[in-house]
Amino acid sequence: MLSRAAVALLWLLHFLPLALLAPLGRGLGALLYRFAQKRRHVVRVNLALCFPELDCAGREALVRRHFAALGRSLLERSLFWWAPQERLERLIQVTGEERVRALQAAGKPVLLLAPHFVGLDAGGVAVTMRFDIVSIYAAQSDPVFDRLLLAGRSRFGDQQLLSRADGPRATVKAMKSGRPFYYLPDMNFRTRDAVFAPFFGVPAWTITGLSRLARLAGAAVVPCVTRMLPGDAGYRVEFGEPWADFPSDDAEADTRRMNEWLEAVVRTMPEQYYWVHRRFKTQPEGAERPYRVRDPEALAAARRSAST
Numbered sequence: 001m002l003s004r005a006a007v008a009l010l011w012l013l014h015f016l017p018l019a020l021l022a023p024l025g026r027g028l029g030a031l032l033y034r035f036a037q038k039r040r041h042v043v044r045v046n047l048a049l050c051f052p053e054l055d056c057a058g059r060e061a062l063v064r065r066h067f068a069a070l071g072r073s074l075l076e077r078s079l080f081w082w083a084p085q086e087r088l089e090r091l092i093q094v095t096g097e098e099r100v101r102a103l104q105a106a107g108k109p110v111l112l113l114a115p116h117f118v119g120l121d122a123g124g125v126a127v128t129m130r131f132d133i134v135s136i137y138a139a140q141s142d143p144v145f146d147r148l149l150l151a152g153r154s155r156f157g158d159q160q161l162l163s164r165a166d167g168p169r170a171t172v173k174a175m176k177s178g179r180p181f182y183y184l185p186d187m188n189f190r191t192r193d194a195v196f197a198p199f200f201g202v203p204a205w206t207i208t209g210l211s212r213l214a215r216l217a218g219a220a221v222v223p224c225v226t227r228m229l230p231g232d233a234g235y236r237v238e239f240g241e242p243w244a245d246f247p248s249d250d251a252e253a254d255t256r257r258m259n260e261w262l263e264a265v266v267r268t269m270p271e272q273y274y275w276v277h278r279r280f281k282t283q284p285e286g287a288e289r290p291y292r293v294r295d296p297e298a299l300a301a302a303r304r305s306a307s308t
Contacts, residue, residue: 003144014078018091019232021079022072029071033064041291043067043275048296050200051270052303059300065271069228073118080125081152092126093229096239100131100180100222103242109175109219112239113210114226115186115262116274121152122235123226127182128156134174135182137161168213175217182224185210186262188281196284197256200263201303205282211247211254221246225265228272 013021033040043066047059054062079091103110112133114123127133137153140146153159160179162170175181185207193212196203214221223240247254266273280290293299 003142007144007148010075010078011082013075014082017232018076018079018234021075022232025072025075026068027071028075029067029069030064032071033067039276040067041296042278044296045290045293045299046275046279048300049202049280049290049303050266052300052307054300056297059296062271066273066275069118069272070276072228073121077121077152080121081148081155085129085156088125088129091234092122093234093236094126094130094239095236096241097130099239099242103220103222104178104180109178109217110180111175111210111214111217111219111221112180112182112224113221113258114182114184114224115265116184116277117226117228117269117272118274119226119228119235119272120184120274122228123224123237124153124182125156126226126235126237127180127224128153128159131180132158132160133182134160134162134171134179136164136171136184138164168209168216171213172217175213175219180222181213181217181219183210183213185258186279187277188279190282195252195255197252197259199259199279200266201307202280203284203287204259204279206255206259208251208255210258211251214247223261223265227269 013024016024040063043063044059047054047062047066051059051062079088083091100110100112112127114120117123124135135153137150140149150161153161160174162174171181188205189207191207193209194205194207197206198204199206210221213219220242222242223238225238225240227236227238229236246257278291283289290299
């Protein structure tokens with residue numbers, strides 16, 4: 001019953017102009033900052049590990065800005081699920097689309113590297129308004145939200161949604177048929193096909209799928225980054241230059257390259273990365289479990305000490 005009420009509220013919100021919806025989202029973010037204590041701790045730990053050079057006040061200001069952006073993204077999903085295409089085209093700027101078109105025209109499979117920034121849903125809808133893609137879908141525990149997410153991700157074009165159980169062969173087959181693969185590999189997944197690759201200088205359990213899938217499909221890797229713009233300016237989706245000399249023969253080196261690239265992008269908009277995720281949950285044997293540390297400042301101090 002509660003989930004149906006939440007969906008009904010979101011549906012009503014999609015009629016609002018972004019100039020009203022954005023401040024409502026920031027207000028929701030302020031409430032999440034105040035009451036979502038476990039997630040607030042996760043964000044504080046992540047930022048202490050990744051930005052130890054900031055003082056406590058600077059990091060806490062970044063925590064608040066992150067929750068403001070997160071709150072916006074939650075309410076603005078209503079636009080991506082129900083707003084007409086004409087409105088979405090006005091709200092979402094797209095740059096670099098011609099790079100993907102050129103690869104497709106040359107018969108080259110395409111792998112879109114889409115990191116977890118808070119504007120990811122805007123990126124997903126912008127991509128599906130332009131391309132018939134393949135992506136991985138994880139079923140939601142709540143059937144109401146599961147149906148809503150499925151409908152939202154397939155509302156434009158002819159989209160192919162696979163489960164992880166389908167395995168890499170189905171993904172490679174779809175890419176070779178001409179569908180770009182919308183890939184989100186930057187989370188702490190429970191899998192053996194991963195390595196510890198530095199992310200902001202911290203060991204991060206990172207899947208090697210970008211390298212493996214690009215090799216299996218003979219695909220070009222095209223970065224696809226979504227930025228939430230200030231105020232009510234909307235979003236910008238950026239298709240970057242295809243990566244040169246990728247993949248190599250070393251999947252671990254390729255995975256380190258991915259994390260180095262991602263770190264550089266995060267530094268351009270640190271409040272917009274998905275810091276509520278426990279990115280450093282898996283650690284090398286014998287290492288400290290960071291999310292069990294009660295005072296995140298101790299983690300930042302330890303990192304500063306290690307760098308001197």
